Amino acid sequence: MREQLARLIALTTGLLMIAAVLLFAWVQHQQRQQMADTLDPMDWATLYPLHVASFMQGAEDLADTNYDRLAANPFRQRAWAGNAFALEYNAPRSHYYSQIDQQQSRRTLERNQPASCVHCHAAEAPGLVEL
């Protein structure tokens, strides 16, 4: 009798745990479904505030004294003469600048370098993959 009671409570507890996990997964799924249609990266802040806050912290990543690598190693300008990288070549910065540093580069602005990497860093990437 007492053993049956313990068995009943344990089984109920296990089933409730599994139900809680299914609910957890369903809610997460719904949250992600809502987000799947958005193209504005800042919309992610509503669901992933910590991730976005961490991303935004990267905006302050300007302290690299060795940022201009052409200035640090002038021989590269001569070695790469004729190539777009001879115009501007900088050290990588945080994820925040992954698109900016390609779009705002002299390589792109003056030489029309495709900067194709930018596509995969963009919020539009999933949509582009589907296309």
Add this chain to the structure above:
Amino acid sequence: MRDLMAMVNKQKYQAWFWLGSYLILVLPPLLLMLAIPTPAKAGFWWDVGIGLGFSGLIMLMMQFFITSRLKIPAAPFGMDVIYYFHRYLAYTMLFILLSHPLLLLAGNPAILAEFGLQSLSWAILSGAGSLLLILLVMVSSIWRKQIGIAYDKWRLMHLLLSVGAVALAFLHMWAIDYYSAAPPIKWLWIVIAGCLTVLVLQVRLLRPWRLMRKPWKVTSVTQERGDCWTLTLTPDGHTGLTFRAGQFAWLSLRSSPFAMKEHPFSIASAPATDGSLQFTIKELGDFTRCIGNTQIGTTAYVDAPYGIFSTDLHPEAPGYVFIGGGIGIAPIFSLLQTLAQCEDKRPHVLFAAHSHWDRIPRREELVSIATQMNLKTVPVLEEPPADWQGESGYITSDMLLHYLPEQYKDYEYFLCGPDVMLKAVKRQLTQLGVPRSHIHSELFDMV
């Protein structure tokens, strides 16, 4: 089933409180993961697999809380039910933990590549190691007797393997560091691990230390019939303990309370003015076989009281029926002595089932108690002597009906004895219409 539900109804508030408390303690990691979601990897079933992993880990950690002999949560159910809950919960926990890798693999077979010998990571190895240890814990617990592991060794092994399983599961989570990467989730797990560490230290260090400060002395060792011994323990430098008749204690003899060599025994005496306790113990297992060799003056440590096998919890009953089989008579001595001391006038019935007449421990004492109160004693012998006039064989429905009073359905029944006998008598009592909520028993044979 209807009777079972009646008992559940009676204890439903306590049961819901217990279940609610458990869920409150195990759900925070999932809730926090919902509040701080992690970018999806592979869809709904992947998330289910991840959720099961975290739930399994918290359930594994909660097993330590369940078996830490905390008296408040155990009070409504009795310690035996708590241990059974621990056992059956382990089955559901194992199902959940095994489902964790299986669902992840089913949802994304590509991660099978990680199981290649060339690329086995600590993250995978620690998770698999934790599962293996949990399986070892369960196999050694379910089949301890068949494997031949001594109880003391099993207890130590159970603790070490369980702590190892939790440590490896933690390493697994930490090494993956994806779903638990957000600082609030990480801190929650650190707090949970901290609580668990404090609990283990409390149970394994602080409680034994407290017991060390309240030692007991063995003041008499009396041989009884039926390979039984009665040990009398007297408090040494303290006032003893307060307990209800019928409760049990964890007894450490000839060893420190830190040694994890304690064994549960029913207290077989009424609360005494000098604080002394009696235990009537049968030579059965590896520890009890040497119980007769205990020297007077031996120091003992008593962790008590536990259990709800007590008439004190059912004072409104018109009378009690006690059914003891073999050494199961021990807690009934405590109950009867207490009723006699209180000069209880209600009619009570005792069925004392034993193999032979000359194997009934403390027989004369039973006769003496019966003269002090309104107690009808029915010895039932499995193998009676040729001139035996009383009952023989096993306890049957007809035998019960013959001796039970007319309003027997209102009585409270206290059963203690071998598991087979308990099941048979419970079945007969329920067939006679005794509500299951009136049948009380204490279960000890759990591992």
